[in-house]
Amino acid sequence: MKEKIIIFDTTLRDGEQSLQASLNTKEKVRIALALDKMKIDIIEAGFPISSPGDFKSVQEICKIVKNSTICSLARCVEKDIKIAAKAMSKLENFRIHLFLGTSKLHIESKLKKNFKEIQEMAIKSIKIAKKYTNDIEFSCEDAGRTNIDELCNIVESLIKNGVTTINIPDTVGYTLPNEFKKIISKLYKRVPNIDKAIISVHCHNDLGMAVGNSISAIQAGAKQIEGTMIGIGERAGNAALEEIIMAIKTRKKLLNFYTSINHKKIYQTSKIVSKICKISIPINKAIIGKNAFSHSSGIHQDGVIKNKKNYEIMVPKDIGLKRKKLNLTSRSGKAAVKQRMKEIGYLEKSYNLKKLYKKFLELADKKGQIFDYDLESLAFIKNYNMKKKYFKLKNLKIFSEISGKTIIFLKILCRNKIKKIKIKTKNDQIYGINKAFNKILFIKTSLKKFKIKYKKKNNTTSVKINIFIEYKNKKFYEENTGSNVIKTYIKTIIKIFNNIWKFKKNRKKIQKK
Structure with a gap:
């Protein structure tokens, strides 16, 4: 019989804290809604004590999420736990996620305590959290580098005191899959009350092993995997949930697991996260990259x-x-x-x-x-000439007014006639240029996508522009490189309009045939 793997998403907590700029409440709510539609089991909505903004975001997420369990992070500090519970207080059921370092390195150099003191802190915080909810998760931070005897000892103690989910994180992405699998296996063999809790894993990607470690952990008995969409997170990121989910689905016969995820929402959710977090998806990214289902050879x-x-x-x-x-x-x-x-x-x-x-x-x-x-x-077409041009740029002048408006004067040779174009715009020069070209050149197009990339070399900045335009349900693409954005964009647009003109002319010839 197949076992269900619980999917715990920490995009809004671990993922968000790695961004250059914090997300606002509206942005976090949009991501939370997408995750809820994807049927994520548990959404870690934030770390409420960290800022008033994060507290408010968790509150708002609690109002709109219908299916997923909401979870908030808290240190083993009474104030943290109270604030986390308060942020989720409108919900009947919620999870509090406590964490504390358990490795010798963290205990001695970061926390300045001993192992016994750590255990006491953990148990005290669990008792406080139990006043607000019975759904308590505890993370043994840096478990991957924690002495196995001490790890078994603290896990047993945590479960005994009422923790329902024990998280074993590879906090610094140090372990290898066979090594991490052994840690989980030893916990199952040596902790007598382990059947009374869900064992979870939270793997980082510093050595590129986050997904591999997560999969090896569920093979050893773990029932919950934590990660983020598109793998965002501290340093090299977290385990990418889309990869884990699709690995479980694609290799279901070997793994013998399943998830409750709505797979058909994976791509849309990853695009939402990418756009809001301003993190581009690499073209060769597994599952969701542009080339994931492309074939060139x-x-x-x-x-x-x-x-x-x-x-x-x-x-x-x-x-x-x-x-x-x-x-x-x-x-x-x-x-x-x-x-x-x-x-x-x-x-x-x-x-x-x-x-x-x-x-x-x-x-x-x-x-x-x-x-x-x-x-x-x-x-x-017998003599199809790619180089033949109908539109040619004869003159281009760009002026900037004190008011902030940009004025562009163009002279374009259309076969044998010169057409003059004047574009006056304040904020959206690209929109103004496209609108003017459609009007003057009598070709109705729609701008679908454009990219601007800047390159610096020897104190000189160059710009590369890629444009996709649609005309009569057909896509036309061109790219160009130059030193000025507007000038380069206009030259690229003219190249595309030449292709459209050739298409129109050739289509008539083809239809006659």
């Missing part, structure tokens, strides 16, 4: 077209992600080109695949990524 693309299981161990829709199109580059094979042509509505009998693929490779070597409008033109 021709061999891989061919394998995925034939059977997705050849190169995918999970389905994108399981995390709430729509399947992405194959990324067409010079590494792509004929199978990927043929598949994409089929997806945009062209059967192989309507074009010559061999000739198309030859042209495709030539263009991909020059351009990088190939889009649908490129494929159509390569397949059906």
Whole structure:
């Protein structure tokens, strides 16, 4: 019979305390709502004693969360415990999470006490917490480096005094999976009353072992895993919950566990956390990274077209992600080109695949990524000229007024005619530029995404701009590098409008055929 693993999320506590700027109440509530919809079992909403803002956030989260158990952190100090309980007092059921260092290093150098004094502090704090709730979790901080005899001793004592969840943290990400598994196994063998509490683990990622340690711990008997969305947290972060959840789901036959998580909310929740916390998700991040379900190699693309299981161990829709199109580059094979042509509505009998693929490779070597409008033109236009331009920038002047407004004067050559554009904007120059181009050049587009990256070298700053624009349900992409943001953006937009013009012209020719 499969056992349930409890998922404890500490994004709003351990994750938040690692950010450059604290989150406000509104931001924390948004994340808490997303976690609740994802059906996280326990949400550690904050550390109420740490600031009035954190206290208020915990109070507000208690009002809106419907399914998850709310938990607050407290040191083994009476005031901490009272404030934590007060922040959650509107709830009938809540958890207080106590913590205290148990390793020799923490006891002697940080707390300036001995092991007996630590035990006494722990028991005293448990008695105080029990006045407010029976759901008490206790973390043996730095358990990964705690003497195993002393760890067994304190765990037994904590359970005896009413702790319902014992957390064994690898606080500094020091242990390795086989080592951490042994610690949990020894606790189960040597602590006589261990069956009366849930054993939890909270692993940090300093050596990149947080997820591995967490999985090895549940194999040894732990029933709760603590972590954060996208792995944010102190130093190198915490165990990434999306990785743990999907590992349990994907390897369910081997692990024989399950969670109550709504998997289809994983991607959306990770994006919310990323946006609010201003932490970008690496493109190669497991489960939720941009490349997690992307295939560029021709061999891989061919394998995925034939059977997705050849190169995918999970389905994108399981995390709430729509399947992405194959990324067409010079590494792509004929199978990927043929598949994409089929997806945009062209059967192989309507074009010559061999000739198309030859042209495709030539263009991909020059351009990088190939889009649908490129494929159509390569397949059906005899003399498709990528370099041919309809719009050319002839003159550009940028002025800044004292009022804070920016005035941009443009002269654009449209085939044989010069068009003058004047853009006047205060805050959103990008919006103003797009609006003006749509109006003057009579092409209605929608800006979907743009990125600006700054680079410093030898006291010189350069800017790289990537833009995705949509026109008639087709995406057009270009990038450019320069020294001025507005100038570089305008040049990139002109490149895209040239591609759109070519697409319009070529589409008419294709339709006539």
